Amino acid sequence: MKNELPPFAPGIFRLNGAGTPPVLLGSRCPDCGRHCFPACDLCPDCLGTPASVELGSSGRIYSHTVVRTKPPLGLPAPYAVGYVDLVDCGLRVFALLDPAQIGRFSIGLPVRLAVAALGNDGHGEPRLRPYFTADLA
Amino acid sequence: MTEVHVIGVGMTPFQRAAREDLAGLAREAALLALRDAGLPPAEVGGGFFANVLGPQLTGEMTAGQFVMATVGVRRVPIVNVENACTSGSTALWLAVNGIRSGEFDVALVIGAEKMSVPGLGLLHGGSAEIETQLGLVMPASFALRAIRYQHEFGATERQLAEVAVKNRRHAAHNPLAQFRDPVTLEQVLASPLIADPITRLQCCPMADGAAAAVLASGRVARSRQRAVRVDAAVLCTGSYENPADLVRWETDRRGCQMAYERAGIGPQDLDVVECHDAFTIAEILHTESMGLCGPGEGVRLVEEGATALGGRIPVNVSGGLLSRGHPLAATGCAQLVEIVQQLRGEAGARQVEGARVGLAECMGGDQSADAKSCTAIVVSR
Incomplete structure (x- = not known):
């Protein structure tokens, strides 16, 4: 993992040290309790001021697909994406899935967050992106 | 509430790499709709022009006023509409509500797109998202x-x-x-x-093409046998x-x-x-x-x-x-x-x-x- 690379966008995930998985970052509104991913600075429900929170690392696949057209942003061909239900906060988030595990995803499969150099910034410069991976036997 | 009717419709072929440009396609559909309605353009009280990619691909703004002028629709309120795939139907919605409000009795609605251009990849919801x-x-x-x-x-x-x-x-x-x-x-x-x-x-598949409709209040549509009423x-x-x-x-x-x-x-x-x-x-x-x-x-x-x-x-x-x-x-x-x-x-x-x-x-x-x-x-x- 080339952690010296910049992330594709700021404030999306936090890399933790070796042995601790990275976490997705979001926000929670203290007034109405709404979680947001990515984090927002104004609650879209009550216009309260959300606080930054960690949204955890684990989830379950709600749906998944493999995109086989010419990939955008230098993503691998093919690449996998899905909606993942986050265990800690209940949000359903769109996410990349581990391109090395194509063909092995199923709905309900437990997955955890990983971060690696995946795709570029639109101008060919490599970027870190979060993706979900499964602990497959 | 004022009734609204569709009194004329027109549409170009939908095809890849149409010979006409955006304005040409739009004009063709508009003329077909106006002729179908049998209405002189001077009767049109409002115009709604729907287009998504034009400004991005050509940098051109207010294409609607340009196109409408070529089919005799001038002076009246004209609005350019972008609402992704619902741009054309949003323009229709605006026209229906404009007629219902009494702002005008007749509206020309055009939806037109020229997207057979090199390098246009898969569409998405917004590159910043x-x-x-x-x-x-x-x-x-x-x-x-x-x-x-x-x-x-x-x-x-x-x-x-x-x-x-x-x-x-x-x-x-x-x-x-x-x-x-x-x-x-x-x-x-x-x-x-x-x-x-x-x-x-x-x-x-992608396509170039245009479609248009002339909408009118019940008062204008009353005598027209082929009018179709907009119920919602x-x-x-x-x-x-x-x-x-x-x-x-x-x-x-x-x-x-x-x-x-x-x-x-x-x-x-x-x-x-x-x-x-x-x-x-x-x-x-x-x-x-x-x-x-x-x-x-x-x-x-x-x-x-x-x-x-x-x-x-x-x-x-x-x-x-x-x-x-x-x-x-x-x-x-x-x-x-x-x-x-x-x-x-x-x-x-x-x-x-x-x-x-x-x-x-x-x-x-x-x-x-x-x-x-x-x-x-x-x-x-």
């Missing part, structure tokens, strides 16, 4: 719905692909559709995978609820339900439907959202032939987006053109016998597993 940065392209958005739908209802890939076969069969009778040759289920399934399980023949025109926006249900599309249901309530009808009263079949799974989900059947029953509706020409409730007898092609802003207007021709009994070999009530449903934009925009227009005669 995180989802786009994580690889969300339009076919993936619908493939994710398809996989979830298959999981919940046990639908097969063959059942989904039946939509493409049906709509292509319809398109054989539509001289303005881009693809008119029939395809077999095997051909649909054997075409290249775009995003599992959606194959190329289950994705709507609804525009609504996504709720972006999280978690979103990918197979029971709340925004779609809400839009259609509102249209039925305003028109004082239910789905059982419909004779003909055009819906936004950008992908095969989309038509399945829309038929369920429109209440033509229950959740999970959309695939059976297609299999049994209920949504085919001659069936209980024909859907996309024009060939739909899958066969016509999808010139973004033209689509919403093209749907109305089809329904109006059907209700007038002027649809030729694809005529739905005795069609009196029709619905045009359209969705556009993609955000947080929801559509940004949804329109539902009910017309009757």
Whole structure:
């Protein structure tokens, strides 16, 4: 993992040290309790001021697909994406899935967050992106 | 409330690499609609011009005023409209409400798109959005719905692909559709995978084209035998609820339900439907959202032939987006053109016998597993 690379966008995930998985970052509104991913600075429900929170690392696949057209942003061909239900906060988030595990995803499969150099910034410069991976036997 | 009628419609062929530019396509559709209405352009009191990609591709602004001037519509209020795939139907919604408010008696609505240009890749919801940065392209958005739908209802890939076969069969009778040759289920399934399980023949192709309509108040339309009444025109926006249900599309249901309530009808009263079949799974989900059947029953509706020409409730007898092609802003207007021709009994070999009530449903934009925009227009005669 080339952690010296910049992330594709700021404030999306936090890399933790070796042995601790990275976490997705979001926000929670203290007034109405709404979680947001990515984090927002104004609650879209009550216009309260959300606080930054960690949204955890684990989830379950709600749906998944493999995109086989010419990939955008230098993503691998093919690449996998899905909606993942986050265990800690209940949000359903769109996410990349581990391109090395194509063909092995199923709905309900437990997955955890990983971060690696995946795709570029639109101008060919490599970027870190979060993706979900499964602990497959 | 002031009644609103459609008194003229017109549409260019939908095709790849049309010879005409955006303005030329738009002008052709507008002239056809004005001639169909038999109305001099000086009678038009308001103009609505829908187009999505023009400003991005050419840098040109206010194309609507330019086009309208070439067909004699000047001085009056003219608005340029962009609402993704619902741009054309949003322009219709604006025109309907403008007439209802008494602002003008006659409106010209044009939806036009020129998208056969080099380097235009897959469309997405906005390059600044995180989802786009994580690889969300339009076919993936619908493939994710398809996989979830298959999981919940046990639908097969063959059942989904039946939509493409049906709509292509319809398109054989539509001289303005881009693809008119029939395809077999095997051909649909054997075409290249775009995003599992959606194959190329289950994705709507790009197209250049334009469609237009002339709308008028009851006072102007009264003496016109071929006028078709607008019973409801609804525009609504996504709720972006999280978690979103990918197979029971709340925004779609809400839009259609509102249209039925305003028109004082239910789905059982419909004779003909055009819906936004950008992908095969989309038509399945829309038929369920429109209440033509229950959740999970959309695939059976297609299999049994209920949504085919001659069936209980024909859907996309024009060939739909899958066969016509999808010139973004033209689509919403093209749907109305089809329904109006059907209700007038002027649809030729694809005529739905005795069609009196029709619905045009359209969705556009993609955000947080929801559509940004949804329109539902009910017309009757």
